[in-house]
Amino acid sequence: MGRSPCCDKIGIKKGPWTPEEDIILVSYIQEHGPGNWRAVPANTGLLRCSKSCRLRWTNYLRPGIKRGNFTPHEEGMIIHLQALLGNRWAAIASYLPQRTDNDIKNYWNTHLKKKIKKYQTALDNYMISTDSGSSCHDMMSKGYDKDAIQNPDFSGSHLQPSRYHQSPSTYASSTDNISRLLEGWMRPSPKSTQGKNQRSNNSEDSESLGDRGCCAAVTKEDLDSLISFENLSSISWEKSSSLVDSVLQRPQLEPAGSEAKQGVAEGQQQPPLSFLEKWLLDEASGQVDGFMELPADCCSNPML
DNA sequence: AAGTTGATCAACCGCCTGAGA
DNA sequence: GTCTCAGGCGGTTGATCAACT
Numbered sequence: 001m002g003r004s005p006c007c008d009k010i011g012i013k014k015g016p017w018t019p020e021e022d023i024i025l026v027s028y029i030q031e032h033g034p035g036n037w038r039a040v041p042a043n044t045g046l047l048r049c050s051k052s053c054r055l056r057w058t059n060y061l062r063p064g065i066k067r068g069n070f071t072p073h074e075e076g077m078i079i080h081l082q083a084l085l086g087n088r089w090a091a092i093a094s095y096l097p098q099r100t101d102n103d104i105k106n107y108w109n110t111h112l113k114k115k116i117k118k119y120q121t122a123l124d125n126y127m128i129s130t131d132s133g134s135s136c137h138d139m140m141s142k143g144y145d146k147d148a149i150q151n152p153d154f155s156g157s158h159l160q161p162s163r164y165h166q167s168p169s170t171y172a173s174s175t176d177n178i179s180r181l182l183e184g185w186m187r188p189s190p191k192s193t194q195g196k197n198q199r200s201n202n203s204e205d206s207e208s209l210g211d212r213g214c215c216a217a218v219t220k221e222d223l224d225s226l227i228s229f230e231n232l233s234s235i236s237w238e239k240s241s242s243l244v245d246s247v248l249q250r251p252q253l254e255p256a257g258s259e260a261k262q263g264v265a266e267g268q269q270q271p272p273l274s275f276l277e278k279w280l281l282d283e284a285s286g287q288v289d290g291f292m293e294l295p296a297d298c299c300s301n302p303m304l
Numbered sequence: 305a306a307g308t309t310g311a312t313c314a315a316c317c318g319c320c321t322g323a324g325a
Numbered sequence: 326g327t328c329t330c331a332g333g334c335g336g337t338t339g340a341t342c343a344a345c346t
Contacts, residue, residue, distance in 0.1 A: 016314070016340085038331060054332070055315070090334060105335075106313055309345075316338075325329080 013047040017056055021046060025053055026061055034062075059100045066098035070107055078104055079112055 017025075028044045034057055037050035046053065059065075070078070074096055081092040089101035089108075096104065 014316075036331090049316095050331075051317090051333090052315075058333095059314080087335065101334075102314075109336095110312055307346085309343100311343080312341085314338105314340090317336085318334105319336105320334080321332090323329105323331090325327105 011047060012049050012052075014052075017048075017060075021048070022056070022061060025056060029057060029061075034058075055102075059102045062100075064098060065100060067103070070099075070111075074099065075112065078108060079116065082108060082112070 024044050024046055025040070028040060032043075034054075037054040040046065040050060040053045041048055048056075077096055078092060081095055085091050087105075087108075089105040093099055093101040093104050
């Protein structure tokens with residue numbers, strides 16, 4: 001029968017969003033709430049398809065999104081959840097409310113896959129060379145394969161300078177905290193995407209976690225034992241904050257949660273829309289650094 | 305300085321699912 | 326029960342930038 005395209009391809013703009021488009025979209029959603037994406041281009045005059053609008057909102061403009069470096073805590077969560085759930089990024093993202101599925105997916109593909117592969121290679125080599133059941137910590141304490149294990153690339157990504165943060169002049173980076181600027185004047189919508197995901201995924205994933213256990217997609221027992229769910233789900237996040245770092249017994253240069261605590265200390269700013277618009281249009285945008293910190297309780301608030 | 309390569313990430317594409325007619 | 330449609334998801338692409346030669 002043939003499937004009609006999600007939107008009329010003629011006259012549809014593609015490519016990066018401009019600050020003006022962002023403002024239009026944000027203003028519209030502020031007024032009408034997220035949802036009914038089909039109506040967004042029609043009502044706003046945006047030359048974007050509904051999917052593009054939804055994606056832009058959910059991935060970049062939605063309040064509560066944290067961008068930039070992943071913390072060791074988040075890193076460990078992603079590794080764990082990926083082992084448990086596979087490449088179900090939306091489900092994984094539901095456990096990291098500040099992060100989008102797209103962000104997590106990208107981070108996995110560009111950082112974590114390499115790390116794990118590297119680690120597994122080192123582990124395999126070690127197992128072959130020793131032919132023993134030594135634990136990972138034994139391996140690390142023996143200083144095995146320092147080139148591989150202590151390679152700077154293997155350290156937590158939070159220690160690596162991010163190009164994203166090094167290039168504040170690009171518009172993409174200047175939008176990374178739009179959502180935070182919007183906090184306070186955006187009312188949470190009961191029909192919000194995140195809320196829906198939270199509900200459906202939680203029920204689904206709790207089942208997954210309960211029924212499938214830790215063996216769903218883990219191919220290496222050693223890695224599985226290394227990244228035990230019990231460890232990550234314990235109260236002491238600091239202890240398990242960085243999978244790799246803790247395994248490698250590297251010093252924790254950035255205690256988990258420090259960023260959030262700092263955010264609390266500084267309090268939340270709620271700039272008016274005019275300020276936001278000005279800032280959106282100001283590519284320099286360095287003036288709003290003070291707004292960049294997140295509140296500590298953001299994790300407990302899935303949809304701001 | 306110029307060209308090349310690799311890494312990163314925003315955005316798109318196509319498929320799937322669920323709701324409503 | 327069937328069809329249509331909107332929304333959601335995961336995989337992939339392409340632009341951009343930094344590092345390297």
